[in-house]
Amino acid sequence: MLIVTQDATTAQKQTSLSEDNNPVFQDIARFRAILFDFMLKPHDMTMSQGWVLVHLVRENGLRQSELADRLEVATVTTSKLIDRLEARGYVERRADPDDRRSNRVYATPQAKELVKVLTKTIFEVDEIANAGIPAEDLATTLGVLQRMRKNLKTALNNR
Numbered sequence: 001m002l003i004v005t006q007d008a009t010t011a012q013k014q015t016s017l018s019e020d021n022n023p024v025f026q027d028i029a030r031f032r033a034i035l036f037d038f039m040l041k042p043h044d045m046t047m048s049q050g051w052v053l054v055h056l057v058r059e060n061g062l063r064q065s066e067l068a069d070r071l072e073v074a075t076v077t078t079s080k081l082i083d084r085l086e087a088r089g090y091v092e093r094r095a096d097p098d099d100r101r102s103n104r105v106y107a108t109p110q111a112k113e114l115v116k117v118l119t120k121t122i123f124e125v126d127e128i129a130n131a132g133i134p135a136e137d138l139a140t141t142l143g144v145l146q147r148m149r150k151n152l153k154t155a156l157n158n159r
Contacts, residue, residue: 028129032125032129033047035125035128036050036121036122036125039121039124039125040117040118040121043114043117044088045114045118048071048081049081049084049085049090050114050115050118050121051071052067052071052078052081052082052085052091053085053090053091053107053111053114053115053118054115054118054119055067055070055071056091056105056106056107056111057107057111057112057115060106060107061094061104061105061106062104062105063096063099063102063103063104063105064078064079064082064093064102064103064104064105065102067082067105082105085111089108089110090107090108090110090111090114091105091106091107091108091111092105092106092108093105093106094106
């Protein structure tokens with residue numbers, strides 16, 4: 001539901017993309033994460049762990065800090081994800097030859113095989129989420145959401 005209100009003092013319209021005070025964006029992200037985790041349960045993998053592997057398969061040997069930046073999470077969070085993946089043989093840490101204080105993280109061949117499963121799962125979740133929505137509407141929605149993300153990131157960077 002699109003809610004438009006008029007503030008009498010500023011005569012400015014405010015638009016909210018919430019339904020009955022339920023945040024639509026958060027619900028979509030939460031439902032996708034729950035479904036994704038459920039579908040990956042047979043592989044003992046979570047969505048967060050999967051994104052680490054996807055990034056490393058795309059560009060192997062990232063520093064932990066670079067990986068945290070790409071995932072847009074704290075370095076400590078990334079370190080814990082890497083710990084879990086390393087214990088299961090999906091990644092390995094190696095000292096950075098250019099900076100002894102840093103580690104680089106590498107996906108193992110086992111991780112590369114799992115990323116194929118992750119990719120298939122992403123398409124399955126997208127198919128479920130996008131059912132009954134015309135391609136043109138999806139393209140418009142994606143453009144609008146990308147703009148919103150950019151606006152919010154810019155606002156955060158300016159604070």
